[in-house]
Amino acid sequence: MTNTTILKFGAVEHADGEDLPGWIVVEGRPTMQTAVQHTTADGKVMSGTWRASPGTYHATYTDYEFVHMIAGRIIITPDGGTPVEVGPGDAFVVEADFKGTWKIIEPVTKHFVVKVS
Numbered sequence: 001m002t003n004t005t006i007l008k009f010g011a012v013e014h015a016d017g018e019d020l021p022g023w024i025v026v027e028g029r030p031t032m033q034t035a036v037q038h039t040t041a042d043g044k045v046m047s048g049t050w051r052a053s054p055g056t057y058h059a060t061y062t063d064y065e066f067v068h069m070i071a072g073r074i075i076i077t078p079d080g081g082t083p084v085e086v087g088p089g090d091a092f093v094v095e096a097d098f099k100g101t102w103k104i105i106e107p108v109t110k111h112f113v114v115k116v117s
Contacts, residue, residue, distance in 0.1 A: 009037050009111070012049050022060035023102075030055025030104055047113040054104045061098040064115040067091065072108030077101045 015033035019025070023032070030053050037048040052072075069090045077083040078100040086092055096117055 007038050009049065012037075012051075015049070015051070019057075020059075022062065023057045024059075026056050026058045026101065027103070028055025029053075030057060032057075044116050045113065046116065047111070050108070050110050050112055052102075052104050052108045054107065056101055056103045058101050059098065061094055061096055063117050064096045065094045066113040067094065068111045070109040070111060071106075072110075073105040074108055075101075075103040075105060077103070 012033075012035040015035040017031065017033050019032055020034065032050065032052040035049045036046050039046040049070075067086075069086050069088055071088055073085065073087045075083050075085050076094075078098060081100065084092075
């Protein structure tokens with residue numbers, strides 16, 4: 001019997017190398033890879049793995065995101081707000097109205113869950 005209510009993420013075999021919509025490079029030459037590893041049947045929640053190389057993006061969010069950092073270090077600064085540094089083992093959320101910079105200090109691997117608005 002196959003358990004369809006639990007999905008364990010395996011190694012990332014295929015990842016999209018395109019920058020995410022709303023993410024603009026503002027410093028350096030960062031690259032990102034996004035692997036959506038699961039989407040709910042109604043399409044309202046997706047989860048997967050994201051990787052990025054050092055550099056800075058200005059990001060504009062339209063969806064809520066939960067993040068669990070696996071590797072790397074980032075300084076996230078909301079426009080007009082206080083910087084927050086996150087690293088391996090940290091978990092955090094980004095609200096759907098976030099606008100600000102993601103300064104990737106060390107190569108990043110994170111797991112994410114996005115609730116699509």
